[in-house]
Amino acid sequence: MIKAYVVDGDRLRMVDDLEHHKAAVVWADLLSPTREEEIAIEQMLGVSVPTREEMEEIEISSRLYTEDGAIFMTATLPAQTDGEHPLMSPVTFVLAGNRLVTVRYHEPRAFLTFPMRAEKSAMGCTTGEAILINLLEAIVDRLADVLERIGHDIDGISRSIFQPSSDKPSKRDRDFRKVFQTIGRKEELTSSIRESLMTLQRLSGFLGNVMMQSKNKDLRARTKTLSRDVASLTDHASFLSNKIVFLLDATLGMVNIEQSAIIKIFSVAAVIFLPPTVVASIYGMNFDIMPELKWSFGYPFALFLMVLSAVLPYLYFKRRGWL
Known part of the structure; x- marks a missing residue:
């Protein structure tokens, strides 16, 4: 053209x-x-x-x-x-x-x-x-x-x-x-x-x-x-x-x-839930003699101990500014 x-x-x-x-x-x-x-x-x-x-x-x-x-x-x-x-x-x-x-x-x-x-x-x-x-x-x-x-x-x-x-x-x-x-x-x-x-x-x-x-x-x-x-x-x-x-x-x-923030969340969550896992593991052991097994407040006490062991690390991390 x-x-x-x-x-x-x-x-x-x-x-x-x-x-x-x-x-x-x-x-x-x-x-x-x-x-x-x-x-x-x-x-x-x-x-x-x-x-x-x-x-x-x-x-x-x-x-x-x-x-x-x-x-x-x-x-x-x-x-x-x-x-x-x-x-x-x-x-x-x-x-x-x-x-x-x-x-x-x-x-x-x-x-x-x-x-x-x-x-x-x-x-x-x-x-x-x-x-x-x-x-x-x-x-x-x-x-x-x-x-x-x-x-x-x-x-x-x-x-x-x-x-x-x-x-x-x-x-x-x-x-x-x-x-x-x-x-x-x-x-x-x-x-x-x-x-x-x-x-x-x-x-x-x-x-x-x-x-x-x-x-x-x-x-x-x-x-x-x-x-x-x-x-x-x-x-x-x-x-x-x-x-x-x-x-x-x-x-x-x-x-x-x-990505680092996501990994940090998982890491903190693992640390927070680690103490409750330890408490649950202790009370999950099959020994005949355990003082709390026949205690009427044993179950609520174990739950309270697990919650407390999770809350305390969370509050500590929050105070340090890691969360």
């Missing part, structure tokens, strides 16, 4: 017939292109469109390079970030003269929101360079929103760990299982965003060197700002990742505390 855009004043306008508007197209967005569509774009630009296998190469030399006068830049971008399992896939940006071509195989949110904004408002998208900078800014803004949401979610997880909603151990155990699952999903999402920001950081540095040859001072300044924003978001993503690790350790610590 090819989405072709032409300049309409200071706005972008999508056209249906690529062949008819071939000379005026400034941005061609290829979504899961067929081989015929790749050939059409290659004929229009005079450069080869990278295949999906080439886009997935992790070497920097395979992602950031110049060929036949065109500039190729590939970054890994997330899609479906509103859920807990984002889809990560590479997106290639090709600057060929005054035109921009993007090649992708998934739907990052910025590729839906940016064209709508560029069609409704004047954003200065009259050249391929300007479209690229605006598109990258939209991508970075989207990643910033995702990190902001992750931060709010992490704060909620922190409250659920250190301020449990229930005093019942069984309910807290179920809550901790949910917390572990939530932490795992947030770590997966944060790691994906960090991976994307790292590729964008390399891309913005490469683009900054390319834009030094541009005569447009505004675009050069925006490229530097973009690079700083990506670096700042990368640091923030690292901070969130460290906080998630801390919450994971804290959750494990809380689980250990809960």
Whole structure:
């Protein structure tokens, strides 16, 4: 699928017939292109469109390079970030003269929101360079929103760990299982965003060197700002990742505390009921001569002695603060 855009004043306008508007197209967005569509774009630009296998190469030399006068830049971008399992896939940006071509195989949110904004408002998208900078800014803004949401979610997880909603151990155990699952999903999402920001950081540095040859001072300044924003978001993503690790350790610590409290209860109960067991064992012995056997108050006395031997350790533990 090819989405072709032409300049309409200071706005972008999508056209249906690529062949008819071939000379005026400034941005061609290829979504899961067929081989015929790749050939059409290659004929229009005079450069080869990278295949999906080439886009997935992790070497920097395979992602950031110049060929036949065109500039190729590939970054890994997330899609479906509103859920807990984002889809990560590479997106290639090709600057060929005054035109921009993007090649992708998934739907990052910025590729839906940016064209709508560029069609409704004047954003200065009259050249391929300007479209690229605006598109990258939209991508970075989207990643910033995702990190902001992750931060709010992490704060909620922190409250659920250190301020449990229930005093019942069984309910807290179920809550901790949910917390572990939530932490795992947030770590997966944060790691994906960090991976994307790292590729964008390399891309913005490469683009900054390319834009030094541009005569447009505004675009050069925006490229530097973009690079700083990506670096700042990368640091923030690292901070969130460290906080998630801390919450994971804290959750494990809380689980250990809960288990220790349960073991302590059993240990104290064993100590409390040990003296009554000794008393009952003594009076359960089968000797012929036992003074209390024929005593009318022997049975109540034995019960009283067992209760007393259980209450005294309990009161002692309570006074020492062990319970």
